[in-house]
Amino acid sequence: MTSTRKSIAIDMDGVIADTITNFIAWYEKDFGIRIGKEAFHGKPEMEGLPDNAVRKYVYSPGFFRSIPVMEGAKEAVLKLAEKYDIYIVSAAMEFPQSLIEKYEWLHEHFPFISWKNIIFCGDKGIIGTDYMIDDHVRNLDVCKGKTLMFTAGHNAGIESHTRVNNWNEVLELFDKEVGE
């Protein structure tokens, strides 16, 4: 990083994108049954819906493009961008059809994020930021900086990273970091 400002890597799915809400919406559209968010609690995300539907949707054209923004994410990222270099880092490479959808999604919902600050990768161990906000322990575990674990059903009960339950808690935490 050439900047003297500190940097934050922010994940997309489950962090700035409310992916679970879209899984539920697509399942209701397909099967006419509205599953509650609690169905995703305490298990791998892939097992959150019956009929292997999660695995089907993550490979379906249009799924990633249609995800709603996580509550409070846009305002919070805008505020963090005043003091930190923000990088949006998504492990999109697992689902190559999502690459352009994720790019267009960011362009629509987070137009203030430059293309220079977007990273689509596989293993996040290569990312060298000062902070990482992610819902997946596998990403946080390989981060060399400070880690914030954004609450998701699949990380219930895990205490190896600093937990944040919503974007207000992220902002509160960074308020405390000032002057460190």
Added chain:
Amino acid sequence: MTSTRKSIAIDMDGVIADTITNFIAWYEKDFGIRIGKEAFHGKPEMEGLPDNAVRKYVYSPGFFRSIPVMEGAKEAVLKLAEKYDIYIVSAAMEFPQSLIEKYEWLHEHFPFISWKNIIFCGDKGIIGTDYMIDDHVRNLDVCKGKTLMFTAGHNAGIESHTRVNNWNEVLELFDKEVGE
């Protein structure tokens, strides 16, 4: 990085992909004139062809998918992968239509590179590898590891990074690194 092996970030265009050869081929197809590689010497890549053709091609569907592999690149990367963690790192985000083309290109020509080791980004300052092989000084300048500058017309005369003229020279250099 969780591995104890050292890591190398390897660029695509101008390093494992012979992008200049494709610029020349596409220009000949369009205008019937075969430009020599020397036209790209000592100037920004965008100015290498008349008619603003380079800028047109980098936004053209199919351009990145049809680039030939750089001479010796496949064999050399395979050899380096025996001892190092290889990450293919491309500043593809500037040309979003190239994202899926670059993914498919890698899948065809470098099938031994896992999706976990592919990174498409903008600013490479976020990449935390031990080595970086790239033709662009703007990428090498923000790398925190050791840098190798792959010779290209646009980096002629620049001596701020260790120059390598071809993939044989890259292998020779890494042979010398053994035991460091």
